[in-house]
Amino acid sequence: MADVTPVFERQSAPRGQFWKMTRLCCIWAGSIDAAFFVLFLLLGSPILAWINIISIAMYATAIWALKARRNRLAVALIWIEVTVHAALGSLLIGWDSGFHYFLLMFIPALFAGMRTTRHAWYGVLGLWAFYVALDLLMRFVEPLQPISPAALLWVHLFNLSVVFLMFSYLSVFYVGTVTRADRHLRRMAATDALTGLYNRRYVINLLERSQAEGAEFGTTALLLLDVDHFKAINDQHGHEAGDLVLQAVSRAIKACVREQDTVARWGGEEFLAVLPGSDLESARTIAERVRQAVEQAGTGLACPLSVSIGISTHQAGEPLNNSIARADEALYRGKSAGRNRVELATN
Template sequence: MQGLPPNTPYKRNARPEFWQLSMRCCQLAGSVDVAFFFIFLFLDSPILAWINVISVTMYVCAYRAFKRRRNLLAFRLIQTEVLVHVGLGTVLIGWDSGFHYYLLMFVPALFVTMQARSAWILAACLWSYYAGLHVLMWYIEPLQPIPSNALLGVNIFNLTVVFFMFSYLALFYVITVTRAHNSLSQMATTDSLTGLLNRRQMIALTEKLLARHNRRPTNLTLMLMDIDHFKQINDRHGHDVGDRVLTAVSRLFQSLMREQDFIGRWGGEEFLAVLPDTNLEQAAETAERIRNTIQAMRLDSADTKVGVTLSIGITQYRAEEALSTAIARADLALYKGKSAGRNRVEAVQA
């Protein structure tokens, strides 16, 4: 939140999605108070009707504060409106009106927007207010009672609104947690720059594939690829261009590989691809197609165009061998290609 003093009890990192949810709840609450205005006019309770006019005004102000990212002001306006409105509604027409349900809405909001200690303190205050109203209405009669049937209708209306809002909060929580889980999962398995699988995920997926392969052997080929003279690209054109090269090359990899293949950034400018159900000859054809496509690629940089080439080493996996052994063999093929002048495909037999 903007504009909060250093010692504020409110969380600076409260999720933006929560404030968006608060804006929607603000709109809903304002609409509910508009409905209450007409309900209490119909029930011949003008004081309660005009209380809802003030409430709608406060929700409009809170909504505008949210729009201006003055979230603390908006939250305090909503707090004030609900606390006062609940108290007045309960005292005027009775505990059975169900206005006290709205106080429960603050419990999750407190713990989302505030530091834990402050949230617990205010939750205790909220409980005291709630219990105090309940006890008070045991000893006094409503100041402006309405017919019992109308009172039941108001109770059901309030219960329905709060039920809907709690359901909305639960849905928001599930969606937020799911998004966070997916985001963390993606961060843990993909390379942040290229979007390809990272080294750890490549090893994990390949080990699973090898376990199936060892039970039911098929052709399986590993392809290790390295961008030629990548350090010179960084030195001559800058690391920003180097990052663009890595990103562009990675996109081409993804477009040229089959759906059942998977490829990841193995480290720096080096990439590893695993091709199931592919023999050495088929892999060599794929590697040549990739090499030619990369060679034809050009990236704009200042007043020049940057071109890159690719050296590729391929090998076929041998049943029951360690993954590291197969990768070392692909690395040997890659080294032979580099030694022979780069921009070429070399294969080493299993």
């Protein structure tokens, strides 16, 4: 049966970031292994030194696999490298080498990379079993190629520090990814995709919130704008041309209002401008400016463009629907009187 999951749920945006971060971790880990190669040669542990060369080759292959979008291969290589390296490092120079700390890096990676949380839990369980088994084993066997206690301490501190650094990097990365995704979602939830203006839900929330917090600016004027004969524009020039007209109108409105004003697409070919601190008369001046700007807006279409505008003021404590309804009533008075007009609410 076809997968009917919505596309946006199937393709989680942070997943691309996850692979980017995995690639960076491979570069880091490969570089650390190169440092270890030199270190273990100097410490007289050639087996461990050459293990690090194999590790570098595995990370290089994983980086190539990630670039070639062979993510499964990359993940398999990383898992094999880290688990085998942790086991061999512990067996050869002892548990105190701290190579096992690197296994812990898989815990966040499993939850971020697995398809489901259940799979991630299985992975964590397997990882825990491996970690505990290695820990128990190392209590009974002596290191096969011990190094001096001082060198062991340095290897331990080095591994511990690298794991601290990598966890910090991962945390910064995840917090950054979540913050960016959250900001993006908030923006999408508040804006209209076609015009880039705020949407109806946002402006209602804004008005209700400012009402609840107490009117900071005294009266607030509401301008309800409707593009005249928009259906005819769509019918004569096509829906895409209609969309361009809506964008041109939204630009014209934005250009005429102040920074503290909010402009939203109210729906279809209707817009709402919220002008805090404006009374009916000053709102009329701004509306008149908007009306003229729309008339002069270059749409490239051989047809006149105009808007009708109804204005009301929103009084503190008044239900929002009432002030919108009064602006709507004024707007339709303007439509009936011939369009391309600014009308004030009468009550």
